Amino acid sequence: MDVRVGVIVFLVMGAAVVGGPTVTADAAQSDPLVSQPEDIDTDEVRMNIAVESDGSAEWTIELWVHLDDAETVDAFESLEDDIDEDPAAHTQEFADRIEATVDGASATTEREMSANDFHIETDRQSFAREYGVISYSFQWTGFAAVEAERLHVGDAIDGINIDDGTRLLIEWPEEHEPESISPDPDDQRHQAALWHGDETDFISGEPSLVVSPADDGLNTIVAAVSVGVVGVVVVGIGWWYRTRQGESEQAVIDSAPAESADETSDSSDPSSEPSTLQPELMSNEEQLLHLLEENGGRMKQQAVVESLEWTDAKTSKVVSGLREEGTLESFRLGRENVLSFPDEGEEVSTDQST
Secondary structure, eight states: OOHHHHHHHHHHHHTTSTTOOOOOHHHHHHSOSSOOOSSOOOOEEEEEEEEOTTSOEEEEEEEEEEOOSHHHHHHHHHHHHHHHHOTHHHHHHHHHHHHHHHHHHHHHHTOOOEEEEEEEEEEEEEESEEEEEEEEEEEEETOSEEETTEEEESGGGTTOOOOTTEEEEEEOOTTEEEEEEESOOSEEETTEEEEETTTOOOOTTOSEEEEEEOOOHHHHHHHHHHHHHHHHHHHHHHHHHHHHSOHHHHHHHHTSOHHHHHHHHHHHOGGGSOOOOOGGGSOHHHHHHHHHHHTTTEEEHHHHHHHHTOOHHHHHHHHHHHHHHTSOEEEEETTEEEEEOHHHHHHHHHHHHO
């Protein structure tokens, strides 16, 4: 990315140091966050924060570059090759800057924090236009305050500045639900709040989210009571039925062949029927693979995002993990990313080559 990219990310993360010095554009220009590849101009910066139940958070900063001409495409492809060859060269300065940011937030909040697991990768996305995406990611432990399973999110980035063309998305754990969000998000998605820099200016104490485990205790009680009532009804019906039977009918039942009893038992045994794993019991990877299987082994990635009501960042993370395992493949079809099982992908490649 060029100096402009370095400036954007430097400003975004530099402002996250609570109580730290003000970062100016001139300072960012003289001390860019990352090295400068040529001929690449960033159109959008996406900051995605996935908060976990222990207060840690996985951060992803995505730099979106519009691939609108051959020159930009060539520059992005060259950058991809450089990153593949030596990713550490592209993360060291970024890691240093983030570690300083986290140290400043730790001192201000008086909460133990650390940053680790720095990574960089590239990808391409198509949403009416073709984009190249450079993603920096890291793990921030101690990011959110944990109080009796409630998560207080935001004090580590109090008053963070997000410029025009920058968006901030904060996602909370699946088993939690929001108690309060401030300021009101520009867009609230499934278990995530989103703010755009051209629409929101955070003041002191913002952004702030408080989320807590979903209260399913009432549902558990209702379910238990329902099971008990059904059990009583079944027992009562059985008693009534046996009382009404004559001795001759009972004798016929008692003298029935053992095979018939077995067949009757098997037909009413719930374990003999196929079981279906409910989505809430599946891992993220299992949900994606199950959805793919239901759709014939091939789906557009954006369709997966919409079907599972996930964020783009979460979907990309799960897809990347499955690709690394060899369980899933992706390929380009026009301007879309398409996901498929490995054998499906091979068939598509063969069809396209012919």
